[in-house]
Structures are given as C-alpha cells and as structure tokens.
Amino acid sequence: MYKKEFEMIFDYAKDKVDDIEILLSANKSFSTKINEQIIEAFNYADSKGIGVRVIKDGKIGYSYTEKFDKETFGMIVDEAVANAKCSEDNETAVMENYSSIDKKLNIYSEELEKVDVKEKIQFAKDMEKYAKATDNRVFNVPYAQFGNGTTYSRIENSKGLCKEEKQNFAYAYVGALSQENDDKRVGVEFIIGRDFSKFKAKELAEKSVEKSTALLGGEPIKSGSYPVIFNNEMMATMLSTFSGVFSAKSVQEGRSLLRGKLGQLIANDKVTIKDDGLYPGGFSTSAFDSEGYPSQTTVLILNGELKSYLHNTITARKDGVSSTGNGSRNYKSTLSISPSNFYMEKGQHKETDLYNKYDRVIEIVAMQGMHSGANPISGDFSLSAEGFLYEKGNKKHSLKPFTISGNILQLFKDVDMIADNFKFDMSSVGAASVLVKELAISG
C-alpha cells in the first residue's frame, strides 16, 4: 500500500538529499463510551501520515504531512532539508538496508476485525450494567469503554530498505466509584487483547467494583518507614514511569541517573529487567523499529547488574555498540528511544509469601501523580497512594490515602521478594508483585 506516494517523495528528493527515509502509518480505530446505558461517545478514525527524515551534508532534518499530494510532498522534502541545514548535530544517521526478522509474531488477528460494532457497544453497556449491579455502594460508573485499532506501517529508505507490517488490538476498561459515608474510592479494571472471546464484561466489572469497595472506610496510617508491597499493576506503573532512564539518548545527554553505571550492581540480585520487541503476541511487538532496524530481546538488568541501555542506531554508533532496535518515532516526531515490551522478570514466590514475610506490611494498589511526583532524572518520587495494611499475613484494613516517597534506585536495591503473578499493563510494561524492605510513608 502507498507505493505511489513513496515513489513521488523519492523522485522529488533524488537530487536534493544524500539519503532519505520515509515512514508511513495508517490507522483505523473505533471506540465507544457508555454512560447510564446510553452511548456517550462513538468515534471512528481513519487517519494517516507520512514522516520523512533526510540526510543532507551529513546532517539530519525532519518533517511530516497528513496531506497527501504532490505539492505537499515537495514542501516536506524542502522543509526537512532546511531543518538539516540548521542542525548543529554532528551525530549523523547512517541509513542502511537492515536485515529482517523471520519469526511469527502473532500481532494481527483477522478474527478481531470481524467483531460486529453492535457487539462492541453491548460489551461496554454490559460492563456498566454489571458494575452497578455488583454492589449497592457503587454510585457511579464513570468509565465503561471499548475500543479497537488497526495500524499499517511502512518504512523505506534510499538504501533499499522496504518493510511493512499490520497489527491490531482491542481493549476495554471499566471504572467504578463507590461510596461509604464520606469516603469515595475508584477502581479500574482493563483488558487488552486480540481474542474478543476472552473479553468478559462481568468479570471486568466485578473486579473494578472489588478494587473500589475494598478501599472504602480506610484508617489513617502513622507516618514512618514500612515494608511495602507494590502489587503487579503498581510495580508496572513504577517501571513505566522510570523506563526513560534506560534510554541511551538520555544517558548520553546527561539526563539519566544510570550514566556511567554499566556493569555495576544497581539493584538487588533478584531483579532482572528486559525489553523484548519480539515478545509473541505483545502489544508493543514489531519485527522492526522506526528506523527499520530488526527488533530483539535486550537484557537491561541481569541479577541486579546493569547490562545495557536501550539504543537506536545513532546512540549505538556513539557508544560503539549495536542498536537494540528501540529507535522510536511516529511520523509527527523526531527519532528517540522507547522501550517495547518492557518488564521485570517474575520471581518464584507465591503472592501470600510476600504478605507473610514481615509482621506489618503495606500493600499499594493505586497511585497518583506519576507524571509530576516522579522525577525520571533524579529518580526521586513522592506519590499519593492507596492500599491496605497487613499484619502477620492478614489483611487488617484499608488505608486513607497516604504518600510514598523514595528513590527508584534505592527501591531496586531494597527489593526483597518477587511474586509469580506476572502481568502486562495497557502500555506493555509488565511486572509481578514486589516486596520492598522499606519505604517512607506519610499518612
């Protein structure tokens, strides 16, 4: 698809650039939101865009367009060349015809495309209905949403590279608000997948209600230092917040706290963190990255030791290593680095072992303030959290919202036990529940 458009751009750019890379992404998506059994929103999207990256006299320039015609294609090549001329960046890209991955990735389901729109709406309606019916303390279901999307991507460069890929996914989430006296708590449950038959509205609704009502009627916690369990979802949230510190670009530019730490023990030896662009059926799985470089599995932390950063071809050349296939951009952005399927490996322990280890443990099941209360440059975090107090392995009661604060590297060092209840979140970050020896809590 879109061969003609690519040819028009190559033709126009031929004598104007040293090299050019063209990236196209075309998306079709659907989403619906239900409120009080009425369709509150119903959206169809059909969009596409082309981004170009040119090399001119050794410098890189970028531009993009969502308007597809000959005149605009000419304009974006000219704009990219102008940007290249103004660039003072002496790290240049080299475009190559990279090899291809020959592995079945299971990232597109023909079946999923056949799900009727009526079924999707009914699914969202059912989530809301069940959430309301589950518990009379539920007074509102602010989220009951279903969506699905299909993306076609194509990348070519003037060195002959030509790769294309199609992927799809569907997601649903439901959020319940429950109230007891003056205390209101929200609980959100989600699913992301390609097999619609595994989407169970009742199960999702009941889980969201359970999450919300379990927190009601909390008691305050005395400020101090406590052993803390991050449940699997919250551990994934922490990892996601700080995933940027593994970017070689951040490291090279002096904005990562992992600079100069390769080969050092930066975490407890129970900790292994990986990035896997080829994770079968993953939602950030792809055969190639945004430079067309083949995806791979990269061990970042192995038994506590920092093994690698995440690279694109530019940062890799600077460090004298190979790209890890994490070059990332959409057609509207410039090249950076992003994790693909990013996760902490699960441990051997049953979840209950984590609660039993200490006399008093706080379990964290919700956090707020990730984008402001967590500083990816210093590693410091100070976040509002919700959870439960456990004594001798038994759940005592829920807690009024409290604050947790610390530093991510200290937290990695303080990892005490890792459970086996691994799961990925909506943004392809995965973890199991983790017990941390101590963390500062203010109630």
Added chain:
Amino acid sequence: MLDKKLIEKVIDKALSNGADFAEVFAENTYNSRISFNDNKTKQSIVGKDFGAGVRVFYGTTAIYAYTNDLSEISLLAAADAVSKAANGNSKKKIIDLTKKIFDNIHPILIPNNTISKEEKIDFVRKINKASRDFSDQITQVDINMLEKMQHIMIANSEGLWAEDDRNYTRVYVTSIASKGSEKQTGSSGPGAFKGYEFIQKIDPEELGRKTAGTAVTMLNAEYVPGGKYPVIIDNGFGGVIFHEACGHALETTSVAKGASVFTGKIGKQIANPVVTAIDDGTIPNEWGSENIDDEGLPTKKTVLIEKGILKSYMVDKMGSIKTGYEPTGSGRRQSYKFAPASRMRNTYIAPGESKLEELITSVDNGIYAKKMGGGSVMPGTGNFNFTVAEGYLIKHGKITTPIRGATLIGNGADVLHKISMVADNLDMAQGMCGSVSGSVPTNVGQPAIKVDEILVGGRQ
C-alpha cells in the same frame, strides 16, 4: 477551506438518519518545533496537520468520525458512517449557511514564518548561554521553540459557518543542575496567542537565568519532613491546583455525568468567601484565548465562583443539552482528531486585597511554594497530588531554607474552603491541558493564596 456546496452535502448526509444536529470541522495547520539541547540545534521538525471531522447528535449520544482525506467521496463516507451509527426521529434539515464574521480580538503582528530560522536559533542560544553561565552546576539546558498556525473551518446544521486563524508561539526551557549523581530541574514555558512579536518581548538572558536559579536552588535544598502544614502557594503556575482539582470538575463533561463534586451546587457556597474564580477566553492574545471556540461560538468571560458561591460551569454544546445551561463558548479540541468537549481557557483566581508579605508573616511553621510543578487529580473524588517545583520552609513568619521532594496532597472541594487569604499579585502561566478532547493551550493563574492546612508529602 471547503466549498459551501460540499459542506451542505456532508451535513445533509450526516442528518439523513434522523440526527438532531450535524457539524463539520476542518483544519489545515502548520507546526514547527526548533529543538535545542547539548548546546546544539537538533531534531527540529516542521509539518502539516490536515483533516476533517464530522459529528452528529442523537439525543445525548455524540458520534464522531474523522479523516485526512478531504475529497467529496471520503467526507461523504464519514458522514454516512456517523449517520448510520444510530437512529433518530428528527426531521432536521440544514439551515442555509451564512459565513459568520466576528471581531478578531487577538491580532497577530509578526507572522512566525516571516522570521528566519537563524534568528530564532540565535534567540534560543542566548537562553542557553545565560542559563549555563548562571552556575557550574548547570549541566544541561533543553529549549524548544514551538510555533503553530492553525486555520479552522466549522459549519453546522444550524446554519453556522465560520473560519478562523489561530497563532501560537511558545518557548519552553528546562535547566538541569547536577551534583554527583543528583539532578534537579527548573522549567519555564512562556507562550501566547501571538506571532513572533511575543518572542521579541522576552529577555532571553533573564529566562535562562530564572530556570537555572530554580534548578540550582533545588539541588541544594533539603528534603521536607511530611506532615500537615499551612501553605502559601505563590502566583502564576500555582493556579495549576485550582485548574486540576476544581476547574475540571466544573466542566460539563464531568458535571453532567454526576462524576463531579460540584454537580447541583450552582448558587451554593463552595469556597471561602475570599475566592472568586474566572475562566476567560477573551483576554487579548493570551495563551488560552480564542475568537471562537471549536464549535464556532464566540468565546466568553465566565465567572465560575464569585465570593465563594458557584455561579457557572463551563458548558459546551453537548453539555448544554445534558445540563440545560447555556453554552459558554467552552467547546475546545486539540485537532480534527477529537470531538470537542467543555474545556478551560484562561482560568484564574481573581486578585484579593492582601499583600504576599502579609500571607507569609501569618504563618508560624509552614511551606512557601514559590513555584508549583505538575500534578494529577483522581476524577470523581477530587483528590489531588502536586509537586512543589521550588519551595521553602516558613518559620515564624519568615521564608527560610529551600526544600525539595515536597508534594501537596488534598481534595479540591475541601481546599476551596481552606483558602483563607488571597493576595493582590495575580499572574498567569501557560500550560497544555490534556483531557477527553486532547491537549489544548490553557492559562492557569492566581495571586498568592494561603491554604490553612494541607498534607505535604515529603521524606523523613
């Protein structure tokens, strides 16, 4: 942007299955970003956003479809898709489109594309140098100059047809200070609904020194012990708490669902009588200002809270249908990729009578939050969490040592009652506000305020 006949055809098609209302929105936008870090210009990008969205209402159901392809076939296909998503009984026909002419209250003096890239890069370089010269501890400076020229066209079945141009200019600076492996940042991002004349009024050296100053101060700050304190939140970006913890709950998107703590509270005392809060899209050339909103209605000045009493919500078209309140010109969207929703514009707490010094001297043991960072709010509950980007301890009525790692934790509805003093030093700051209809430019603002008690998260 689109031919009148074509627009009418599309709206007719969209209404054809008995919809109550149909609307077409189209845009053609030029975006430019000059990026500077590591002492170099790099990764600058220019591009064109282009597309159209068709929206219909069936009762309180809103249906939206968008496409990049503005050909007749493609637009009619989008209209067909939205019309078939539901069934209605309405016999609505499109009313004759008449181009609406309105006053341009935000004139642009120097279009950004008349200034060379070299001149812009020169300006950015001056910020970088001043910031690095401020202290040896400054190890990195990130600067982005963002320019956006958006041409929009809106037409609907009620006969509205309007076009407008919006021009945004912003420079965003982050200075990073380092000591050993510790790092702290200081940021500032002035912006306006203006052309390049906005940049020409900025002193680049002062801007660079300011962000460096915050970063260095915070690097040498002590962790604050957590607990409950009286807090003085200074002007400008301090308004982010009102924006996040109260403003969003006053948008009809949230009010209509009953998800807001302010549902049904019009005319009621929801804040301390010292609090008056306003959302105003008419302030000339401010970052959150507009001539018309993204539903084609003229923007307005909306008093939200007057002397503690809730006066108005922020209302878009669908919000008006759901709540019965008149639209306030608050329907906004990031781009054609989003259906509009009720959103804030320039939202601020109005100035009071007190002086900042009086607020400080009234505190025996508390926190002075000179600059706020970002934060988040749990929808439905109004519980919020914000970082203090630059903060100090107040001891016996005097500002003393800088503190770091502090967050303010509270509840929006609750804090409104705890604001006991409001100073006279109103200032605004620019931000990008993300919500259901995407990321839109908004101003937050306030004079310095005193909150009698708030939970401060810190470290022992």
